[in-house]
Amino acid sequence: MSYQISRIFYSILILCFAQAAYAEFADIQRIYRQTPNLNQFEVCQSGGCAKVTQLALSDVDWQPIKALFGESVQSNAEQEREKISDAIGLLEKIVGYKVGTSTDRAGTFGNSDYPGQHDCNDEAINTTTYMRLLKQGGLIKFHVIENLRTRNLFFTDWPHTTDVIREIETGEGFAVDSWFYDNGHTATIVPFKLRQANYKPADSPIGRPRKDSTQSTKP
Numbered sequence: 001m002s003y004q005i006s007r008i009f010y011s012i013l014i015l016c017f018a019q020a021a022y023a024e025f026a027d028i029q030r031i032y033r034q035t036p037n038l039n040q041f042e043v044c045q046s047g048g049c050a051k052v053t054q055l056a057l058s059d060v061d062w063q064p065i066k067a068l069f070g071e072s073v074q075s076n077a078e079q080e081r082e083k084i085s086d087a088i089g090l091l092e093k094i095v096g097y098k099v100g101t102s103t104d105r106a107g108t109f110g111n112s113d114y115p116g117q118h119d120c121n122d123e124a125i126n127t128t129t130y131m132r133l134l135k136q137g138g139l140i141k142f143h144v145i146e147n148l149r150t151r152n153l154f155f156t157d158w159p160h161t162t163d164v165i166r167e168i169e170t171g172e173g174f175a176v177d178s179w180f181y182d183n184g185h186t187a188t189i190v191p192f193k194l195r196q197a198n199y200k201p202a203d204s205p206i207g208r209p210r211k212d213s214t215q216s217t218k219p
Contacts, residue, residue, distance in 0.1 A: 027052065028125075032148075036129050037136065038062060043129065044122040045101050047108075053099040061094050062137070069139045077142035077167045081174060081189045084131065084140065084165070088178055088187040091130045096183045104183040107206040116183075123179040124148050124161045127187065131163065131176070143167055149175070149192070164192055180204040 028049050031042050038057045045051045068090065069083050096102030101116035108119045118126070128148065134140045146164040163176040175195035178187040181204060188201055200206065 028121075032125050032128065034129070036132050038133065041129055041133070043095055043099060043101075043126050045099070045104075045116055045118055046122070047117070047119040048121050049125065055095065055098050057094065057133075064090060064094075065134070066137070066139070077169065080140065080142045081165075084134065084143075084176065085186045085189050087134055087139070088127055088130050088176070089185050091133075092126075092178060093184040095126075102183055106181045106185075106204060107179065118179070120161045120179045123177070124163050127163045127176055127178050131165070142169070143174075146173070162195065165189075175199075180206060 028044075031044060031049055031052060034042060036042075038061075040054065040056055042052050042054050045053070065087050068086050092104075093102065096104065096116070099116070101118065104116050104118050125148075128145065131140065131145050135145060143165040146166055148161050149164050150161040160179070162179070164173050165176055166173045173192035174189050175192050176187055176189050177195070178185075180188050180201050190199055
């Protein structure tokens, strides 16, 4: 499997911004192309990987992830996608407490008063890392992890980057997105074609007034 991303993706990172600062191109490429393992991997935050933290997960940290999938291999791809969604949410919680991103809120704009924020690029790169850890752990059997994809590029709407997995048997692609909800929520997994049509979950807090702040209606 190739984890190479085209330079086009990096050239549009600045379009999906959360903060003024961004990691260098070489740093973002290194983080995305890393071969993570539980003893050492890096995660992004602060918009465009402006802040990068190296960490590890212990056996105690990993045990709840294994428990989500159960003792036996999942029986089909649909069931596996449900487990991937749950696992990404749980990994966000575990990592969030370690690196200070547990207060990350849905979306990109209107969250500057909250520490540990992610834009869509941080979310996508971290989610790819989490899925690679799941794959290494033998927990993903029915899918391959593909390169990131970005939609819009300002031509029709605000650009947005997400992960993609492909079902091995059918060849169908699915977007895997942890950006639509606050830290620790299950990831959104929908057919990639639906995602490209500017899909947003109906109950996502993005664009909705919140009790503690008024969030921008921009994605």
